[in-house]
Amino acid sequence: MQKVYLDNAATTPIRQEVIDEMVTVMQSDFGNPSSTHSIGRSAKAIIETSRKTIARYLHCNAQEIIFTSTATEATNWILRSAVRDFGIKRIITSKVEHHATLYTVQALQEEFGIEVSYVKVLSDGSLDYAELNDLLSLELKTIVSLMHVNNETGVVHDMEKIGVMCHQNKALFHCDTVQSVGKTELNLQQLPVDFIVASAHKFHGPKGIGFAFVRKNLVLQPLFFGGEQEKGWRAGTEAVHQIAGMAKALQLAYDHLNSERKNIIALKNYCLAELKKAFPSVKQNGTNTFYNILNVVLPFSPEKTVMILFNLDMKGIAVSRGSACQSGSVKPSHVLAEMLSEDDLKRPSLRISFSHYNTKNEIDYLITTLKEI
Ligand code: PLP
Numbered sequence: 001m002q003k004v005y006l007d008n009a010a011t012t013p014i015r016q017e018v019i020d021e022m023v024t025v026m027q028s029d030f031g032n033p034s035s036t037h038s039i040g041r042s043a044k045a046i047i048e049t050s051r052k053t054i055a056r057y058l059h060c061n062a063q064e065i066i067f068t069s070t071a072t073e074a075t076n077w078i079l080r081s082a083v084r085d086f087g088i089k090r091i092i093t094s095k096v097e098h099h100a101t102l103y104t105v106q107a108l109q110e111e112f113g114i115e116v117s118y119v120k121v122l123s124d125g126s127l128d129y130a131e132l133n134d135l136l137s138l139e140l141k142t143i144v145s146l147m148h149v150n151n152e153t154g155v156v157h158d159m160e161k162i163g164v165m166c167h168q169n170k171a172l173f174h175c176d177t178v179q180s181v182g183k184t185e186l187n188l189q190q191l192p193v194d195f196i197v198a199s200a201h202k203f204h205g206p207k208g209i210g211f212a213f214v215r216k217n218l219v220l221q222p223l224f225f226g227g228e229q230e231k232g233w234r235a236g237t238e239a240v241h242q243i244a245g246m247a248k249a250l251q252l253a254y255d256h257l258n259s260e261r262k263n264i265i266a267l268k269n270y271c272l273a274e275l276k277k278a279f280p281s282v283k284q285n286g287t288n289t290f291y292n293i294l295n296v297v298l299p300f301s302p303e304k305t306v307m308i309l310f311n312l313d314m315k316g317i318a319v320s321r322g323s324a325c326q327s328g329s330v331k332p333s334h335v336l337a338e339m340l341s342e343d344d345l346k347r348p349s350l351r352i353s354f355s356h357y358n359t360k361n362e363i364d365y366l367i368t369t370l371k372e373i
């Protein structure tokens with residue numbers, strides 16, 4: 001059976017060159033980076049070279065990149081340390097953030113009794129920036145946690161505008177850039193952001209490795225203890241092969257960005273045009289969306305909603321839900337619930353997310369399959 005992978009916002013296939021790089025490191029550089037002998041030093045050198053590579057592509061200092069297991073860990077660490085150690089009294093976020101942020105914020109609210117404000121999300125998925133400005137004008141030690149690209153709809157938030165507002169009002173800015181690192185140019189020297197987080201598996205790297213960017217002079221305290229690795233901020237023996245794989249993946253992502261982005265834009269446009277031809281009343285969820293994510297409401301009856309992902313899966317097509325079927329009832333995604341009308345929420349929304357590995361033939365197969373449902 002043909003297999004079509006259109007779920008690249010969930011994770012991406014690893015590039016062969018990245019696998020090769022990791023295998024080489026595992027075979028030849030197994031030393032513990034904390035060991036002082038040459039085998040250990042050689043592993044340490046791989047980590048530091050990787051850090052420099054990542055910093056070069058993101059235009060920051062290597063010392064500002066801290067390796068973590070995932071973006072989820074990095075977000076937990078940053079928000080927790082900000083509240084516990086910087087005396088933050090309020091977090092401003094939004095209801096369309098990834099659960100990595102939302103659940104962390106909720107836990108911190110319960111534990112530390114901090115205030116939490118959610119910026120209004122408009123029906124096109126954008127944020128109410130005027131409201132954010134009003135919220136920020138209240139004098140209270142604040143960290144703002146707002147994502148760059150929404151992982152479900154692809155809606156792009158204006159990182160620069162948010163950052164400027166934050167800094168004018170003396171608030172810190174943490175930005176979840178999981179969906180944009182490796183997929184768009186980010187100049188951290190210029191962007192007014194204090195923290196960003198990333199996971200390698202979103203840009204054709206390995207799973208279980210990510211990093212935080214922590215702006216120079218911001219001194220966080222560790223999430224857990226046990227060693228001096230990563231300036232003592234992230235104890236535990238480093239995953240050398242994963243780190244090397246992540247740096248290689250980021251390097252390849254940026255080296256090929258222009259051509260791969262061009263192909264993906266053409267594919268997304270083609271997919272939307274073909275969907276409109278096949279289902280004239282299809283609607284796209286969100287405006288100003290990132291080039292690799294397309295989220296649509298299909299004009300199918302609510303009864304078909306439950307079966308649609310299952311049917312696509314049976315035909316070898318991997319896409320993601322906009323609505324989840326839980327014990328027989330259809331529960332909308334927390335992101336779409338903020339944006340869509342009651343009627344549209346009952347219909348099947350699909351997130352189709354592309355990579356440079358996808359082809360027009362795969363899109364044709366998706367459309368033909370959808371028409372048969
Ligand atoms: N933030 C966003 C926007 C995401 O899309 C994801 C993953 O889906 C995460 C955070 C969490 O990434 P990870 O599970 O790799 O920590």
